[in-house]
Amino acid sequence: MESLYNFTSYELREKLFKKKVSSEEVVKSIYERIEEKEEKIKAFLYLCKKEEVLEKARRVDKKIALGEEVGKLAGIPVGIKDNMCVKGIPATGGSKILKNFIPPYNATVIEKLLQEDVIIMGKLNCDEFAMGSSNENSACYPVRNPWDLNRVPGGSSGGSAASVAASEVILSLGSDTGGSIRLPASFCGIVGIKPTYGRVSRYGLIAFASSLDQIGPLSKDVRDGALMLEVISGYDRRDSTSVNMEVPPYLSLLEEDVKGLKVGIPEELTGDGIDEDIRKRLSEAVVLFEKLGVICETVSLPTLSYALPVYYIISSSEASSNLARFDGVRYGYRDFTGEDIFSMYKKTRGKGFGPEVKRRIMLGTYALSAGYYDACYLKAQKVRTLLKRDFERVFKDFDALLSPVAPTTAFLIGEKIKDPLKMYLTDICTIPVNLAGLPSISVPAGLIKGLPVGLQITGRIFEESTILRLAYSFEQNSGYHTVSVKYSRQKPEESNY
Amino acid sequence: MSYYTIIGLEVHVELLTETKMFCSCSTKFGSLPNSNVCPVCLGLPGVLPVINKKAVEYLLKVALSLDCKIPHRSKFDRKNYFYPDMPKNYQISQYDLPLSQDGFLEIEIDGNRKKIGIERIHLEEDTGKSIHTGTIDKSLYTLEDFNRAGVPLLEIVSKPHMSSPEEAGEYLKELRAILFSLGISDCKMEEGSLRCDANISVNKEDFPELSRKVEIKNMNSFKSVQKALFYEIKRQTEMIERGEAIQQETRGWLEEEGKTIFMRGKEMANDYRYFPEPDLLPLEIDRIWLEEIKNTIPELPREKKRRFVKDYNISNYEATVLCDNFALSKFFEETVRIYDKAPVITNWLLGDISKYLNAENLEITSTKLTPENLSEMLSLIDNKVISGKIGKDIIEEMLRSGKKAEKIVQERGLLQISDEEVLWNLIRKVMDENSDAVKEYLKGKTKALGYLVGQVMKQSKGKANPQITNSIILEELQKKTGEA
Numbered sequence: 001m002e003s004l005y006n007f008t009s010y011e012l013r014e015k016l017f018k019k020k021v022s023s024e025e026v027v028k029s030i031y032e033r034i035e036e037k038e039e040k041i042k043a044f045l046y047l048c049k050k051e052e053v054l055e056k057a058r059r060v061d062k063k064i065a066l067g068e069e070v071g072k073l074a075g076i077p078v079g080i081k082d083n084m085c086v087k088g089i090p091a092t093g094g095s096k097i098l099k100n101f102i103p104p105y106n107a108t109v110i111e112k113l114l115q116e117d118v119i120i121m122g123k124l125n126c127d128e129f130a131m132g133s134s135n136e137n138s139a140c141y142p143v144r145n146p147w148d149l150n151r152v153p154g155g156s157s158g159g160s161a162a163s164v165a166a167s168e169v170i171l172s173l174g175s176d177t178g179g180s181i182r183l184p185a186s187f188c189g190i191v192g193i194k195p196t197y198g199r200v201s202r203y204g205l206i207a208f209a210s211s212l213d214q215i216g217p218l219s220k221d222v223r224d225g226a227l228m229l230e231v232i233s234g235y236d237r238r239d240s241t242s243v244n245m246e247v248p249p250y251l252s253l254l255e256e257d258v259k260g261l262k263v264g265i266p267e268e269l270t271g272d273g274i275d276e277d278i279r280k281r282l283s284e285a286v287v288l289f290e291k292l293g294v295i296c297e298t299v300s301l302p303t304l305s306y307a308l309p310v311y312y313i314i315s316s317s318e319a320s321s322n323l324a325r326f327d328g329v330r331y332g333y334r335d336f337t338g339e340d341i342f343s344m345y346k347k348t349r350g351k352g353f354g355p356e357v358k359r360r361i362m363l364g365t366y367a368l369s370a371g372y373y374d375a376c377y378l379k380a381q382k383v384r385t386l387l388k389r390d391f392e393r394v395f396k397d398f399d400a401l402l403s404p405v406a407p408t409t410a411f412l413i414g415e416k417i418k419d420p421l422k423m424y425l426t427d428i429c430t431i432p433v434n435l436a437g438l439p440s441i442s443v444p445a446g447l448i449k450g451l452p453v454g455l456q457i458t459g460r461i462f463e464e465s466t467i468l469r470l471a472y473s474f475e476q477n478s479g480y481h482t483v484s485v486k487y488s489r490q491k492p493e494e495s496n497y
Numbered sequence: 498m499s500y501y502t503i504i505g506l507e508v509h510v511e512l513l514t515e516t517k518m519f520c521s522c523s524t525k526f527g528s529l530p531n532s533n534v535c536p537v538c539l540g541l542p543g544v545l546p547v548i549n550k551k552a553v554e555y556l557l558k559v560a561l562s563l564d565c566k567i568p569h570r571s572k573f574d575r576k577n578y579f580y581p582d583m584p585k586n587y588q589i590s591q592y593d594l595p596l597s598q599d600g601f602l603e604i605e606i607d608g609n610r611k612k613i614g615i616e617r618i619h620l621e622e623d624t625g626k627s628i629h630t631g632t633i634d635k636s637l638y639t640l641e642d643f644n645r646a647g648v649p650l651l652e653i654v655s656k657p658h659m660s661s662p663e664e665a666g667e668y669l670k671e672l673r674a675i676l677f678s679l680g681i682s683d684c685k686m687e688e689g690s691l692r693c694d695a696n697i698s699v700n701k702e703d704f705p706e707l708s709r710k711v712e713i714k715n716m717n718s719f720k721s722v723q724k725a726l727f728y729e730i731k732r733q734t735e736m737i738e739r740g741e742a743i744q745q746e747t748r749g750w751l752e753e754e755g756k757t758i759f760m761r762g763k764e765m766a767n768d769y770r771y772f773p774e775p776d777l778l779p780l781e782i783d784r785i786w787l788e789e790i791k792n793t794i795p796e797l798p799r800e801k802k803r804r805f806v807k808d809y810n811i812s813n814y815e816a817t818v819l820c821d822n823f824a825l826s827k828f829f830e831e832t833v834r835i836y837d838k839a840p841v842i843t844n845w846l847l848g849d850i851s852k853y854l855n856a857e858n859l860e861i862t863s864t865k866l867t868p869e870n871l872s873e874m875l876s877l878i879d880n881k882v883i884s885g886k887i888g889k890d891i892i893e894e895m896l897r898s899g900k901k902a903e904k905i906v907q908e909r910g911l912l913q914i915s916d917e918e919v920l921w922n923l924i925r926k927v928m929d930e931n932s933d934a935v936k937e938y939l940k941g942k943t944k945a946l947g948y949l950v951g952q953v954m955k956q957s958k959g960k961a962n963p964q965i966t967n968s969i970i971l972e973e974l975q976k977k978t979g980e981a
Contacts, residue, residue, distance in 0.1 A: 101542065103542070103543070206542040207542075211775040241778060318775055321577050321587050324577060324586035327581075331541070368577070369770060370768045373772070
């Protein structure tokens with residue numbers, strides 16, 4: 001019999017409801033897998049105690065046995081990015097400054113997952129405060145890409161992507177501020193969804209850039225992603241930026257025909273900066289879509305070229321303020337050698353934050369300072385508005401946009417970490433989507449030299465169902481999603497794709 | 498050389514909402530330290546603010562009462578600076594799009610009305626409270642109480658339209674009276690629910706170059722605001738006379754020493770790096786809601802004052818004093834409803850009752866006197882059951898105990914004797930005992946009448962009704978004149 005960890009949540013759900021397997025068996029299988037893989041992959045920052053988790057699984061099994069109503073994700077082992085608060089277990093955001101911080105409350109997404117009876121396995125590794133594209137900025141240890149342990153899994157939700165790709169969990173939650181779900185999904189050969197800004201509550205997500213952050217699912221296939229998105233979406237009165245709008249039944253809308261949909265390919269995202277092989281993959285995808293009756297045309301969004309500087313000004317400005325609360329006064333790490341409050345602040349923050357976080361705090365502080373505000377922050381906001389309008393214009397004629405997720409496949413650990421600008425360019429295709437608040441998905445598009453690559457499909461605001469449909473039909477007709485399942489049956493060393 | 502002064506005031510008011518500005522914690526004052534806190538007001542990682550609608554409503558009430566403009570669109574901003582009493586190390590406040598702008602407050606100074614402009618009114622959150630052992634520089638550690646963190650604060654900024662400490666005092670009194678009548682704050686400057694900073698500059702007459710403004714902080718009563726302003730006028734005038742330049746700076750008022758001292762200069766001012774709060778959507782004020790709020794605004798002190806003068810036949814001064822104190826004016830009107838002699842009530846409220854309130858530092862509402870009891874006592878005087886003097890004697894007990902006047906006079910045996918037969922007997926006795934005085938009167942010395950009345954009063958321990966006593970004695974004396 002195939003190992004239980006290999007299945008998707010959708011498949012496991014069927015087996016659980018039909019009482020062919022128990023959640024306890026699924027969880028046991030997951031722990032075995034973790035024991036086998038985790039030492040090499042380092043996807044977890046905190047793994048919940050086996051006995052306690054098994055107890056929770058048995059409770060779900062009992063409910064099912066008694067014929068009680070259970071949630072949509074009952075008994076499914078799930079991992080949570082470490083920048084989300086789960087009551088009673090540590091949340092460090094991958095930072096030393098939050099060492100030993102245990103939140104006394106649950107994020108709204110966690111409440112929603114628990115309502116659907118998920119089994120939380122633990123907290124997943126990430127770049128410090130979600131700042132990074134490689135997971136090398138984790139204060140603890142970098143995550144390794146399950147496809148090649150010498151390579152990065154992508155960031156910042158590297159642990160969330162690697163754990164799903166290596167079947168250490170069935171599903172995971174990540175967060176995406178400039179590509180942090182889609183990039184690692186692409187690098188690890190799985191599905192990652194960044195919902196529309198306001199679709200999912202941010203309450204309980206440790207803020208990096210409030211106007212850009214959004215929580216989303218990472219999964220083995222589109223169906224699983226749609227299922228998890230359905231569970232976590234919806235208005236939350238605790239998040240004033242969440243939108244009070246009905247959540248469509250994403251799962252049941254997946255199989256609707258894509259014929260006649262119009263998809264644009266932004267020429268700005270298929271230029272010289274993108275690897276030849278990746279451009280080839282995109283062209284192949286276009287051919288496949290056209291076969292399915294989708295109309296594909298090249299489009300131009302001239303403002304896309306400003307996205308990177310605009311993003312680094314806005315996200316860093318917001319981060320400089322959001323991260324001010326980590327001061328050693330009330331929780332987390334504190335340096336005790338200071339003589340007064342201000343030297344305590346300086347020493348705590350000096351030792352508590354890593355270099356990339358400090359770089360962005362400085363950049364953001366500068367951009368908001370008197371005399372620079374107008375030229376930096378205000379100007380960036382104006383350009384952001386232009387960029388949004390550019391997207392709106394294109395979306396009058398097109399139902400979705402198709403592009404690469406990143407210019408390359410997974411790069412080597414250490415390859416870009418010393419060169420921030422090179423690292424920042426990794427997110428060139430994903431960042432504009434966050435600036436415009438659009439929904440976007442990364443879906444596997446096969447392998448290049450043995451490494452996975454994703455395709456980015458971006459939609460109109462609150463039209464997640466359209467991009468899910470497109471991604472689903474692409475996946476079902478290309479079969480690329482089975483690649484990662486195949487992979488997970490082998491040991492990394494044996495991977496020969 | 499003559500000088501003129503320009504003063505502007507910044508007033509912070511803690512709002513009497515039940516919950517905090519951005520979370521549902523209680524705003525109750527005096528709870529155990531750090532008991533009214535939650536992840537939001539403690540600034541834990543991941544939390545988000547949610548605007549308290551009641552606080553916005555209270556602001557709009559004040560704005561409408563001060564004739565401010567209320568823009569359709571407003572927003573919140575972050576004011577960034579590090580301080581341990583501020584959990585997020587930024588304060589959610591309002592920067593360039595406050596909820597209201599551009600109004601005025603009318604004050605009366607030496608009988609003349611003057612409009613003081615209101616620059617803006619905005620909402621923000623209060624900070625926690627730092628507690629040091631001894632003084633801040635010698636304290637080994639600091640304790641933080643976050644109960645106050647996140648309590649809604651209103652900031653009311655005046656235009657620099659005041660030209661003397663007296664005007665500043667009147668502005669504060671009038672403002673407090675308005676806030677009080679709206680019921681949105683208890684306005685206790687001593688407890689910090691109303692705080693005031695002042696901006697002041699002294700300038701030479703006919704001198705084009707304006708002096709730099711000086712901000713004064715740490716004043717904890719209206720009196721200290723005025724004292725600090727007087728001090729600052731003197732200090733700045735002397736500097737100008739010495740030919741020294743006044744620097745833009747912030748100074749602190751030292752109450753005990755009666756002076757201001759340098760706190761920080763312009764170059765030490767914080768760069769607060771304001772930017773729009775990304776966790777909150779811009780605020781749009783629904784015009785229908787605004788109209789509903791308008792309808793809940795009670796009569797404001799200045800209108801009330803005019804009505805008092807017109808309707809109750811009391812002086813402008815009396816009306817002012819009554820209306821400056823919301824509770825007193827309310828008590829006045831409730832009493833007038835059951836006892837219609839407004840001037841008499843005014844005399845009592847502003848006389849003996851105010852004297853007691855001032856001495857005990859109490860509000861009328863914290864005494865046990867009720868409008869019913871006061872009007873009953875005044876009726877007793879009118880009906881000659883007691884004298885005015887006895888009324889004055891018992892009012893304090895009424896304020897303290899809440900007992901009815903009738904009960905007090907009975908307990909103390911103070912009921913006025915109006916029974917003519919009782920008085921007759923008493924008067925005969927007095928006349929017998931004072932035959933000399935009677936003789937004097939009969940000889941034409943009418944002064945002796947007063948003496949006899951006085952004796953009756955003395956023997957009756959003040960209870961004899963003076964008018965009746967007077968007329969009976971006169972009658973008796975006239976009889977004796979006839980006999981003689």
